[in-house]
Amino acid sequence: MTQKQSALAPYFNNIEQQREANTLGMWIFLVTEVMLFGGIFLAYAVYLFNYPAGFAEASRELNLFLSTTNTLVLLCSSLTVALAVHAAQTDKKKQLVIFLVATLILGTIFLGIKGVEYAEEFQHNLFPGPSFEFEGPHIQQARLFFGLYFAATGLHGFHMIMGISVLLYLTYKAWRGYFGSLNYDTIEMFGLYWHFVDIAWVFIFPLFYLIERAQ
Amino acid sequence: MTEQNNDHHVLPVTTYLAVFAGLIILLILTVVVAFFDFGVFNRVIALAIAVAKASLIMAYFMHLRYSSHLTWIFAGAGFFWLIIMFLITMGDYLARGTIIGTPG
Numbered sequence: 001m002t003q004k005q006s007a008l009a010p011y012f013n014n015i016e017q018q019r020e021a022n023t024l025g026m027w028i029f030l031v032t033e034v035m036l037f038g039g040i041f042l043a044y045a046v047y048l049f050n051y052p053a054g055f056a057e058a059s060r061e062l063n064l065f066l067s068t069t070n071t072l073v074l075l076c077s078s079l080t081v082a083l084a085v086h087a088a089q090t091d092k093k094k095q096l097v098i099f100l101v102a103t104l105i106l107g108t109i110f111l112g113i114k115g116v117e118y119a120e121e122f123q124h125n126l127f128p129g130p131s132f133e134f135e136g137p138h139i140q141q142a143r144l145f146f147g148l149y150f151a152a153t154g155l156h157g158f159h160m161i162m163g164i165s166v167l168l169y170l171t172y173k174a175w176r177g178y179f180g181s182l183n184y185d186t187i188e189m190f191g192l193y194w195h196f197v198d199i200a201w202v203f204i205f206p207l208f209y210l211i212e213r214a215q
Numbered sequence: 216m217t218e219q220n221n222d223h224h225v226l227p228v229t230t231y232l233a234v235f236a237g238l239i240i241l242l243i244l245t246v247v248v249a250f251f252d253f254g255v256f257n258r259v260i261a262l263a264i265a266v267a268k269a270s271l272i273m274a275y276f277m278h279l280r281y282s283s284h285l286t287w288i289f290a291g292a293g294f295f296w297l298i299i300m301f302l303i304t305m306g307d308y309l310a311r312g313t314i315i316g317t318p319g
Contacts, residue, residue, distance in 0.1 A: 023286055031293030038297045042304055049308055068246055075242065079235045082276045089225045188278075195277045199269045206261035210249040 007183035019185055026189045030196045033159075037200050040155065044148045044207060047141075054141020056212035058134070061126060061142075062149070063117050067209045070113050071201065077106035078198045081191045088184035093177055096187070100171040103194070107164045114157055121146075149208055156204060159197045166190060224281035234275040241268050 012018040048055050084099035125133035126146050134142040170190055173179065179187055245264040253260065274280040279290055 020283060020285070023282060024289055027286060027289040027293075031289065031296075034293035034297055038300060042300055045301065045305060046308060049305065064246075068242070071242055072239070075235065075238050078238075078272060078276055079231060082231045083228065086225065086228060086231065192277055195272050199272055202268045202272070203265050206245055206249075206265050210245065210257075210261050212257070213249040 007185065015182075022185050022189055023192075026192045030192060033196055033200075037152075037155070037203075040148065040152045041203065041207065044152065047144055047148065048207075048211070051138065051141040051144065052211075054136075054138030055145045057136040057138060058142035058145035058149075059208060059211045060213070061121075061124065061134075062209050063120060064209055064213065066113050066117050067205060070110050071205050073106050073110045073113070074198045074201050077103050077110070078195055080106060081194045085184065085188050085191045088174070088179045088187045089181055091181045093174070093180070096174050096179060097171065100167065100174055100187075104164060104167050104171060107160055107167065111157060111160055111164070114153065152204055152208065156197065156200055159200070163190075163194055163197055167194075224278050226275065226278070226281070230275060234271050237271055238268055241271075 008015050008018055012021065080099045080102040084096055084103060087093075087095035087099055121127060125131050127150065128143045128147045132143055132146070136142060167190065170186065174187070241264050245261060248260050248264075249257065251257075273290065279287065
């Protein structure tokens with residue numbers, strides 16, 4: 001399979017117009033994602049404001065080391081995906097595949113570490129289900145915190161899974177030589193999605209994990 | 216059509232690496248600052264750093280800085296909406312109890 005020599009769809013005047021349309025369309029989608037995550041963040045902000053003590057106690061139960069590592073992993077994956085776009089733009093097929101695979105690996109590591117965190121939290125009965133247990137004066141507030149925590153990180157993890165699935169397919173296409181300087185929009189648009197999911201985590205991390213660590 | 220136009224932004228690898236370095240520094244900063252007690256400013260600083268990281272990612276990794284103004288408007292619209300939602304909602308909660316008769 002060789003690179004599509006003309007990635008230009010017939011209803012566009014030129015490739016720049018097509019790229020602009022792709023970019024605008026992707027950003028509209030990302031705006032809807034901002035609204036989605038924004039809703040959860042707002043709910044969190046309201047209850048953080050109303051129950052500072054309970055939320056601080058609950059936050060201290062979260063694993064700071066694992067989550068900091070995860071933040072680092074995601075930042076690295078944003079770098080690798082940006083470098084993948086660059087490789088596609090400059091016709092470096094081997095580099096493109098390497099960077100896409102690196103992004104895949106980093107994304108999977110993120111999910112793995114998240115899984116370990118969740119396992120820990122389930123073991124400590126921190127999931128707001130029937131077996132919820134919390135040692136501290138503000139049990140109901142802690143329960144609320146964990147409800148929001150699992151909602152936000154669960155939604156984020158779901159977005160990661162979607163991203164990784166698409167990335168598997170794109171990596172295969174890249175390996176087959178489908179992308180290049182004449183046809184790299186798909187990689188760039190995927191990059192936009194991936195960076196957005198990274199940004200969502202960049203906010204989740206301080207909001208949930210870093211309240212009142214100064215002891 | 217030449218490749219010297221607005222939308223064909225091929226950034227040098229050094230730019231990406233520099234932005235990455237900035238992001239790592241901000242990450243270290245955000246974790247370190249969390250261990251000091253600045254009172255209410257802890258959250259302000261944490262949010263400010265998060266916004267800085269998001270801005271770096273958007274401007275350079277997502278190429279916003281090199282995109283058309285129309286793209287800026289689309290991206291900005293999302294965050295503008297977010298700001299309105301937060302300002303009005305949190306404004307309500309923060310103002311409760313300050314006017315006689317409103318439950319606080």
